[in-house]
Every structure is written in structure tokens, then in C-alpha cells.
Amino acid sequence: MRGHAMRTAVTICAAAALAAPLTAASAAPSTEPGPRPARDPVLVDCQGRPEVRPGSYLVACGDGNSRLDSLHWARWDAGGAVGRGVNVVNDCDPYCAAGTFRSYPVTVRLESPAAGETSRRHYTRITLTYTDGRPAGYPAQVSYPLLG
Template sequence: MVTLCAAAALAAPLGAASAAPATEPEPQRHRTGGPVLPDCQGRPEVRPGAYLLACGDGNSRLDSLRWSRWDARAAVAQGVNVVNDCVPYCAAGTFRSYPVTVRLEAPAGDRGAGEPRFTRISVTYTDGRPAGAPRTVSYPLPG
């Protein structure tokens, strides 16, 4: 059950956020070179300090992101993935933090605004990980 909840939380990168505690700083929404990262609503962000992965239920987010690279090909950050363990079930679960490296890749042009957007995010757990999660998880990004 825990594995199922953790996998569902990690595999839900689209939708509307609802339950995650929100204490992250306001991300930059203007372009400062290189592609942008679309948030859950498709708004462009540049070097955000936090990013919601599980937009549908808020059970997985990236926090304390420190970007060491952000250019036309890729972006790399260190931070933590805060994931609901869903024990005994998701509504009563505990949020647990796991150190991660985040990589954004595969920029593509946006048909609307014309600014390129990263289209893939990879999260690599560097010290521990949610039950049943692989060491590296990759998701397509909204675009």
C-alpha cells in the first residue's frame, strides 16, 4: 500500500494542486536566459526554489532547490523531494524529505509565447528514497 501511494504521488506531475503545505518563495516568472520550467498551471518559472511534482494531490514536491546550472540545454539543482508516505493512508500520511539532484532537459519551443520550455524532469535520490521508488525517476513536463 505504501509503495502504491508513493508511486502514485511520484507519477502524478499534472493537474491542480490541493493539499501540499506551501511555504516556498515566489519563483521568478520572467525569462533570464535559457528555457523555462512550466509549473502545474503551465506558467513559466526560472530557477524556482520549490516545484510541485504531484499537481493533482500535492503529495510530492521539490523544495530547497539550489540551481548550479540553467542554460539552453539543461538545468541542474540540489534539493529535497518532500513526499507523503501515505501511512496509514494518504490523507493521514506523513511528509518525508529525501535529498535529490534534479535535472531539467529536452528544451522545446513553446507555440504560444515562443520561449523554449524544458520538457523532461529527472529526480535522482542521493540518500534514501520513498519505498518502492527507483533511484532515478523521470517525468514529461507540461508544455
């Protein structure tokens, strides 16, 4: 019985010793001047992960037949994001499993940031503008709603 009481006391003391620095740190005032700046919105990928300035992005989550590659961002802020890259699209000729992926230069615009389930702001719309050729049947500019 005495051994059990000693182990319990040691366990409680160890837990208290580990918790004390955490409590003190969380209670300490911030040393940052002024209000904390808002974090930039994110682009949510097909797995629901937030990304900032990704180098690639899967547009067609269901079948993978459209993705953005070689993305370079000129702007990424609370008002929107603008970048350039390549839209790699499966031509699905004669059918998607046997199709060929073809690349088309695009300008990418992310718009309409909104609060997400975790309160992190995310872009809710993507617009692709084809700058040199485009997939058959596509208009010069296409827009899609984004995951959040």
C-alpha cells in the same frame, strides 16, 4: 451639437498624442550590439506559469503529494538545468490523507527544451536522483514528462 463635436475632437487629439510616443519608440532601431541572446528555457508550473530557477516546484500537480523544496541551481541554460534540493513525498501510510510527508535529498536534472505554445522554450523532462534514501518502492532515479 457643437459640444459633442468639441468633445470628439479633444478625444481624438488626446488619443493621437498618447499613441505618437509609442509608435516612435517601437519604430526606433535597437541600440543593443549584435543579435539578442536567446532567453533561457523555463520550467512550467502546475498553473502554466513559466519559472526560471525556482526555489520550489510541485511535482505531483493532481494531489500535491510530491514537491521539490530548497532548490539550488548549479546550471540553467539551453542545454539543460542541474540543481540540488529535497523531494518532499507523502508516504500515504495508512492512506494519503493521513500520511506523513518525508524529505529525501535529490539531484534534479531538467532536459529536452522545446518550443511551447507561446514559443518560449521550456524543459520537457525532469529526472530526480535520490542521493540519501528514497521513498518506499521508488527506484534510485525517476523521470517524469513536464508540462509545456
